[in-house]
Amino acid sequence: MDEEQPPGIVLTEAQKKKRRERSIAIAIALGILVVLFFAVTLVKGPAVLNRPL
Amino acid sequence: MSIVDNHSLALPPRISEAGVGDYIALLKPRVMSLVVFTALVGLMIAPGHVHPVLAITSILCIAVGAGASGALNMWYDADIDALMSRTSNRPVPTGRVTPQEALTFGLILSFFSVVTLGILVNWVAGALLAFTIFFYAVVYTMWLKRWTAQNIVIGGAAGALPPVVAWAAATGSLSVEPILLFLIIFFWTPPHFWALALFRSGDYARAGVPMLPVVAGPDATRLQILLYTIVLVAVAASPWALGYFDAVYGVSSLVLGGWMLMLAINVYRRREGAPALRAARQLFGFSLVYLFALFAILLLEVVVAAVLAQFG
Numbered sequence: 001m002d003e004e005q006p007p008g009i010v011l012t013e014a015q016k017k018k019r020r021e022r023s024i025a026i027a028i029a030l031g032i033l034v035v036l037f038f039a040v041t042l043v044k045g046p047a048v049l050n051r052p053l
Numbered sequence: 054m055s056i057v058d059n060h061s062l063a064l065p066p067r068i069s070e071a072g073v074g075d076y077i078a079l080l081k082p083r084v085m086s087l088v089v090f091t092a093l094v095g096l097m098i099a100p101g102h103v104h105p106v107l108a109i110t111s112i113l114c115i116a117v118g119a120g121a122s123g124a125l126n127m128w129y130d131a132d133i134d135a136l137m138s139r140t141s142n143r144p145v146p147t148g149r150v151t152p153q154e155a156l157t158f159g160l161i162l163s164f165f166s167v168v169t170l171g172i173l174v175n176w177v178a179g180a181l182l183a184f185t186i187f188f189y190a191v192v193y194t195m196w197l198k199r200w201t202a203q204n205i206v207i208g209g210a211a212g213a214l215p216p217v218v219a220w221a222a223a224t225g226s227l228s229v230e231p232i233l234l235f236l237i238i239f240f241w242t243p244p245h246f247w248a249l250a251l252f253r254s255g256d257y258a259r260a261g262v263p264m265l266p267v268v269a270g271p272d273a274t275r276l277q278i279l280l281y282t283i284v285l286v287a288v289a290a291s292p293w294a295l296g297y298f299d300a301v302y303g304v305s306s307l308v309l310g311g312w313m314l315m316l317a318i319n320v321y322r323r324r325e326g327a328p329a330l331r332a333a334r335q336l337f338g339f340s341l342v343y344l345f346a347l348f349a350i351l352l353l354e355v356v357v358a359a360v361l362a363q364f365g
């Protein structure tokens with residue numbers, strides 16, 4: 001068991017940079033969604049989610 | 054252990070190098086800009102007051118829904134996109150984004166755009182947006198595009214729906230005015246895309262897409278462009294003739310329509326060589342200006358009326 005473990009997947013710097021960019025974009029999109037729901041709740045009141053189909 | 058396990062072990066893991074720009078490209082931003090503009094007009098001409106937050110929410114959801122259908126289109130059409138010079142640099146055919154990533158991206162955005170519009174604005178608009186995405190991604194992309202030369206005629210309905218969705222977002226119902234806007238975009242689509250297809254027919258033939266110039270030939274396409282343009286000019290003037298929009302719109306639509314018709318006649322008459330290609334390019338370019346100008350006049354009238362009401 002003293003054999004060294006294989007390093008697994010090692011990301012290149014370019015891959016890390018792209019992943020970071022994608023993560024930030026997802027965070028911004030989710031942030032916008034949260035702000036949108038919050039703003040509409042302020043506009044329409046808490047009954048925004050209690051509506052007839 | 055099964056063969057599948059061995060197979061999956063044999064494949065090297067794929068690490069995505071797709072950037073944010075590649076995902077934005079999946080949304081077809083240029084198409085999205087026209088969708089946003091026509092939807093904005095649909096929202097603004099609707100009767101009654103729409104709260105700015107709800108207006109922004111509606112336009113955002115419609116834009117994201119349009120982008121989602123663009124991503125689904127690029128997922129499904131990657132094989133033919135790779136064969137056409139206009140589309141070969143898209144993220145999926147170049148391998149920057151995998152088909153699975155494009156599909157997942159399109160489905161997630163479709164879901165969130167429809168549900169957000171439904172919950173925050175109203176479900177008539179949400180259902181119409183869902184129908185628009187379905188029509189573009191399934192009816193047009195998966196069915197009509199590779200099957201019939203009428204692909205962009207029927208499929209054009211998807212591109213014509215955004216102002217209807219926006220009107221529904223503002224009013225919770227439908228009326229004659231958004232249907233007239235729908236008809237204008239619907240009859241604008243064939244001359245616009247067939248003009249493009251006239252100078253890109255080699256691309257479509259190589260990809261096996263049965264666009265009208267490939268299937269029926271350029272002369273039959275020129276005749277169809279002319280006929281559809283005549284109908285378009287009449288349909289674009291009809292909201293004025295029926296008394297829904299005023300004379301400023303009516304006269305503008307006739308002037309712009311006359312110009313569009315002149316270019317369509319030019320396409321019909323010039324059938325050989327460079328002049329024929331130039332005529333098709335001119336019509337394609339002007340058709341974009343035509344639609345933008347027509348909707349801009351409607352928007353301008355609403356803004357002017359609001360300003361006059363405020364200060365008059």
